[in-house]
Amino acid sequence: MATRTSTRSDRLAAYRAKRDFEVTPEPAGRPSPEDGQRFVVQRHRASRLHYDLRLEADGVLISWAVPKGPTLDPKARRLAVHVEDHPVDYYDFEGVIPAGEYGGGDVIVWDWGTWSTDETSFDLAAAVEAGDVHVDLHGQKLAGRFVLVRRDDKDGGKEQWLLLHKDDDHAEPGWDPEEHPLSVKSGRTNDEVAAAPLELPTWEPPTDDELAALADLGREGTWTFQGRELRVTNLDKVLYPGRDGEPDVTKREVIAYHAAVAPWMLPYLHGRPVNLHRLPGGSEKKGFWQKAHPDHAPDWMARWRYEDADPDETQWYTVIDSPPALAWTANHGGAVEIHPWTSTAEHPHQPTWALIDLDPGEETDWDDVVVLAKLHRTALEHLDVSGAAKVTGKRGIQIWIPVADGYTFDDTRAWVERLSRMIGQTVPDLVSWEWEKARRKGRARLDYTQNAINKTLVVPFGARPASGAPVSVPIEWDELDDPDLRPDRWTIRTVLERLASVGDPLRSLIGRQQRLPEL
Numbered sequence: 001m002a003t004r005t006s007t008r009s010d011r012l013a014a015y016r017a018k019r020d021f022e023v024t025p026e027p028a029g030r031p032s033p034e035d036g037q038r039f040v041v042q043r044h045r046a047s048r049l050h051y052d053l054r055l056e057a058d059g060v061l062i063s064w065a066v067p068k069g070p071t072l073d074p075k076a077r078r079l080a081v082h083v084e085d086h087p088v089d090y091y092d093f094e095g096v097i098p099a100g101e102y103g104g105g106d107v108i109v110w111d112w113g114t115w116s117t118d119e120t121s122f123d124l125a126a127a128v129e130a131g132d133v134h135v136d137l138h139g140q141k142l143a144g145r146f147v148l149v150r151r152d153d154k155d156g157g158k159e160q161w162l163l164l165h166k167d168d169d170h171a172e173p174g175w176d177p178e179e180h181p182l183s184v185k186s187g188r189t190n191d192e193v194a195a196a197p198l199e200l201p202t203w204e205p206p207t208d209d210e211l212a213a214l215a216d217l218g219r220e221g222t223w224t225f226q227g228r229e230l231r232v233t234n235l236d237k238v239l240y241p242g243r244d245g246e247p248d249v250t251k252r253e254v255i256a257y258h259a260a261v262a263p264w265m266l267p268y269l270h271g272r273p274v275n276l277h278r279l280p281g282g283s284e285k286k287g288f289w290q291k292a293h294p295d296h297a298p299d300w301m302a303r304w305r306y307e308d309a310d311p312d313e314t315q316w317y318t319v320i321d322s323p324p325a326l327a328w329t330a331n332h333g334g335a336v337e338i339h340p341w342t343s344t345a346e347h348p349h350q351p352t353w354a355l356i357d358l359d360p361g362e363e364t365d366w367d368d369v370v371v372l373a374k375l376h377r378t379a380l381e382h383l384d385v386s387g388a389a390k391v392t393g394k395r396g397i398q399i400w401i402p403v404a405d406g407y408t409f410d411d412t413r414a415w416v417e418r419l420s421r422m423i424g425q426t427v428p429d430l431v432s433w434e435w436e437k438a439r440r441k442g443r444a445r446l447d448y449t450q451n452a453i454n455k456t457l458v459v460p461f462g463a464r465p466a467s468g469a470p471v472s473v474p475i476e477w478d479e480l481d482d483p484d485l486r487p488d489r490w491t492i493r494t495v496l497e498r499l500a501s502v503g504d505p506l507r508s509l510i511g512r513q514q515r516l517p518e519l
């Protein structure tokens with residue numbers, strides 16, 4: 001039996017020494033007391049693309065970096081550089097290691113499964129020490145007998161090994177790992193993970209039968225939607241007058257809309273507390289802000305405790321995390337406006353968006369708003385910053401800019417203020433920096449103050465209290481050049497058709513780890 005150069009407790013020392021766990025999302029991990037026999041291969045686009053092959057043994061993941069990737073081709077001999085042991089928690093790690101950190105780049109779980117051998121009492125860690133490892137892999141892409149052989153010990157450097165596949169039943173001449181680019185964990189490519197490392201669940205819209213059941217209810221009743229029993233009331237009540245001679249919008253229609261738009265709206269609500277602007281009497285009556293999670297909400301509605309709230313502030317907030325929860329909120333709220341927090345419940349002091357609110361004054365006409373939006377478009381393009389414009393459903397335009405984890409609201413507010421003041425200087429007759437509306441002389445305000453905890457803007461696809469139930473809709477930048485663009489162009493009756501044809505240009509920016517450049 002080979003002598004171990006390391007014991008279970010210190011096997012991860014090299015791993016930890018290379019990483020700052022305040023910065024990287026990788027797990028700090030500890031050696032596991034269990035001896036599992038899993039394997040994982042991660043496709044890692046660091047300074048150079050490579051595949052990390054990891055075999056679970058001795059409470060850790062024994063690891064090699066394989067520049068060209070493992071293959072089923074029995075003729076191939078692949079270089080495999082032996083690297084530091086990783087914690088078993090690394091097994092399903094998929095995400096983005098920040099630039100400048102060790103291994104900075106994107107990682108997907110390219111393949112996973114278990115390993116086995118024919119021997120009854122096989123010690124994999126000892127085989128690695130001896131420089132000769134023969135294992136069968138049972139993955140979704142890789143299968144059959146793989147051999148790892150140590151070639152030499154480079155002076156002071158990392159050990160170079162060879163990785164090959166035996167010519168067995170699973171061998172496939174010419175098999176190329178790059179032709180199998182999807183994550184076995186999420187179905188995503190490295191590009192997709194890099195663009196949005198946040199993994200979002202997917203949500204289903206209501207079925208035709210479910211919508212028909214809602215349509216068939218009387219003035220009130222119990223609607224079964226995705227397994228939830230929803231008590232729905234005042235279904236024929238008019239919440240919004242019709243627009244341009246169209247029929248009025250009833251509460252039944254508003255509930256049906258929120259159920260149907262759930263797959264598009266929930267990505268912006270998921271994991272976040274919400275503030276509701278409720279207009280139970282309809283869009284023409286005065287509304288009120290409700291932050292507190294309602295006492296009578298059903299148990300399956302998620303709620304979140306704001307630990308940092310002052311005693312006289314709201315303690316419990318609603319988190320809308322499913323299509324039935326969204327439908328319940330519509331029934332509860334009336335002509336409701338849903339405003340998610342800019343931060344998540346998990347990290348309430350870290351914004352995920354930097355927000356620019358082009359807030360028109362009484363003298364600002366739509367063309368002025370578009371001019372301001374185009375100036376921001378040019379500035380962001382010049383700065384190479386990704387963001388998307390969103391018409392508000394009322395008179396204005398907002399610009400949503402995704403930011404990396406770790407920013408504070410002070411950071412995003414200061415950055416947006418600096419950007420907006422630079423832009424405002426170019427059109428001084430359009431923009432006022434006065435706080436009080438009366439002193440703005442009807443000019444627009446570039447409102448950076450929304451970048452603060454518990455300050456909110458209306459959710460994408462949220463309805464606004466006006467005739468026809470217009471909705472706030474993210475747009476492509478070049479739609480600013482469309483003479484037919486209006487801030488309230490789409491309503492709850494037309495936006496689903498737009499989504500079906502052009503989709504949501506903001507969606508791919510959700511969770512994007514974007515650093516804001518110095519201004």
Ligand code: MN
Binds near residue numbers: 044046050051065
């Ligand atoms: Mn790597």
